[in-house]
Amino acid sequence: MIKDIQQKILNLKKERDVCILAHSYMSEEICEIADFTGDSYALSVKAKTAPQSTVIMCGVRFMAETVKLLSPQKKVYLANPIAGCPMAEQMDKELISQVKEGLGQDYAVVAYINTTTELKTVCDVCVTSSSALKICRAIPQKNILFIPDINLGTYIKEQIPEKNFKLLHGGCPTHAKISEKEALAVKKAHPNALFLVHPECRAEVVKHADFVGSTSGIMDFAEKSTAKEFIIGTENSIVQHLQFKCPDKDFYPLSKDLVCHNMKATTLIDVYNCLLGKGGEEMIIDEETRQKAVNCINKMIEYGG
Ligand code: 13P
Ligand code: SF4
Secondary structure, three states: OOHHHHHHHHHHHHOOOEEEEEEEOOHHHHHHHEEEOOOOOHHHHHHOOOOOOOOOOEHHHHHHHHHHHOOOOOOOOOOOOOOOHHHHHHOOHHHHHHHHHHOOOEEEEEEEOOOOOOHHOOOOEEOOOOOHHHHHHHOOOOOEEEEOOOOHHHHHHHHHOOOEEEEEOOOOOOOHHHOOOHHHHHHHHHHHEEEEEEEOOOOHHHHOOEOOHHHHHHHHHHHHOOOOOOEOOOOOOOHHHHHOOOOOOOOEEEOOOOOOOHHHOOOOHHHHHHHHHHOOEEEOOHHHHHHHHHHHHHHHHHHHH
């Protein structure tokens, strides 16, 4: 049954000139039919170069919006319209403009890509978890207002002591709920395992990591490592992908609660229905807003290499 639907999707996307992008948190069956899978940074870059006239994003809303910002001439759909990122909704344009005014003009607003299009219109540069360190080092400004994720911001700030960071209290509700106590308990249960952690986790968890990286960074590290056991400190779909990719290695979730229900909302049938024109939501962004919001994403790609 799954194979039948997958085959129908493969036929339809070819027929209709559609590129399917899937974030690494998607299920195995969605990743199998995607043209590209990857972390937020890789998907943004692919979105810019994909030759197809239509893109279906299997991920969350800010990811589909990013594709539309970069490729206004394409039709861009979010496969399941209920898939949002709660972190992206935590701060708005008014709040950030007010904070920036209070800080003075010499602060660069560095926004995690997990933000709304409207908020991006007042940001100087975007970053993702895999590019934040490089970009914060590379930008000319010494003073950085880093939004909205306090955990990613703290992780970056510690590695760039020569710059001044102002952080606000936002973050990912999924990663941030894991405590140091839970991390230490899992490490104790698997003493030979390397601990791989996403920087959206709290600093008290990140400090125990053997490797800190984006979703793709964690997957690459585990695949290339000569170690045999790993605790995965990010969304649990990554545990499953790695089990398929590396059957000779063992992967343990940091917590059974590391599940992003928004990322889990998209199903294979959603992708099929979207291709049939019976589901999904087309991203519409007015041109004036798009022009203001795309600058910080273009800067991200420029500095991120
Ligand atoms: P990545 O940068 O690893 O893709 O992270 C995106 C995300 O939403 C993680 O929760
Ligand atoms: Fe947003 Fe967290 Fe889900 Fe990533 S895991 S999409 S940051 S809520």
